[in-house]
Amino acid sequence: MEQLRNSTSSESLLKVGGLQAGYGHTQVLFGIDLEVKAGEIVTIIGANGAGKTTTLRSISGLTRIYGGTLTFKGRSIKGIAPEEVTRLGLAHCPEGRQILQRLTVEENLIAGYLPERGQSFDAIRSDVFAMFPVLKERRNSLASRMSGGQQQMLAIGRSLMASPELLMLDEPSLGLAPKLINQIFEIIISLSNAGISLIVVEQNASVALEIADYAYVFDAGRCSAEGGARNVLNDPGLKEAYLGA
The missing domain is CATH 3.40.50.300 (P-loop containing nucleotide triphosphate hydrolases)
Structure with a gap:
């Protein structure tokens, strides 16, 4: 077909x-x-x-x-x-929620940010937090302590930081x-x-x-x-x- x-x-x-x-x-x-x-x-x-x-x-x-x-x-x-x-x-969010487990939510988002894309960090992070409120609530939590669903949201959020x-x-x-x-x-x-x-x-x-x-x-x-x-x-x-x- x-x-x-x-x-x-x-x-x-x-x-x-x-x-x-x-x-x-x-x-x-x-x-x-x-x-x-x-x-x-x-x-x-x-x-x-x-x-x-x-x-x-x-x-x-x-x-x-x-x-x-x-x-x-x-x-x-x-x-x-x-x-x-x-x-x-072109961003790639791989299988298996490959986040940085020993870093906080905020640090994972920082790691995904690309200033070369021409967008401010604060603006993109604000958009990510609006889409995933739990990431804002747990921004200072270690990624390893989040649930599977929250880790998947973080993985997507980190990819979005690259605009x-x-x-x-x-x-x-x-x-x-x-x-x-x-x-x-x-x-x-x-x-x-x-x-x-x-x-x-x-x-x-x-x-x-x-x-x-x-x-x-x-x-x-x-x-x-x-x-x-x-x-x-x-x-x-x-x-x-x-x-x-």
């Missing part, structure tokens, strides 16, 4: 073409094509080991690229350092209670409404497809299907394979 976008709907923010990547001599991706248009929520779904996380890591400059193209805002980002990718406006135009979230609901999962996805919608484009890698496929504009289905390092998220959600074959229907 494939339903392509209207190519004139909005400008392309990120384009991935024929991406081949992996780790050392182990190739994981075998020709991934992917696009994110400005203002979109794009989700990537698929089984464990399908290449979802490796795709995000490749975009961020964290894997070995064997071939293909990576373009962000019309500029090639293939082979550039991860910190430079972030400076360009991204595109935010990549890898398994944001992993290990969270259902109530917190709903809260995290409400936050994702709020980020989109605030003008941030998003790529969401998520095993909770049905919830991700409910909020996304466009979806890619990965299988064994390749894209096996793509289309409007609602169409993917309602596709009988994909439902059976990935949504437990």
Whole structure:
């Protein structure tokens, strides 16, 4: 099943073409094509080991690229350092809530701030605190003493301190209670409404497809299907394979 976008709907923010990547001599991706248009929520779904996380890591400059193209805002980002990718406006919130456990909430936010992005620290922090009031309440608490849900909020908040135009979230609901999962996805919608484009890698496929504009289905390092998220959600074959229907 494939339903392509209207190519004139909005400008392309990120384009991935024929991406081949992996780790050392182990190739994981075998020709991934992917696009994110400005203002979109794009989700990537698929089984464990399908290449979802490796795709995000490749975009961020964290894997070995064997071939293909990576373009962000019309500029090639293939082979550039991860910190430079972030400076360009592309932030990556990795799987596993990789926050700085021995630092406070405030110190984690400071660590995520990039003055090169042209926004004041106080203004961005104010926006993060407005979105995550618990971070303001616990700004002086050690990150290690926060709950799993609070740590996930901190991980997202720290990524937002870089003033991204595109935010990549890898398994944001992993290990969270259902109530917190709903809260995290409400936050994702709020980020989109605030003008941030998003790529969401998520095993909770049905919830991700409910909020996304466009979806890619990965299988064994390749894209096996793509289309409007609602169409993917309602596709009988994909439902059976990935949504437990």
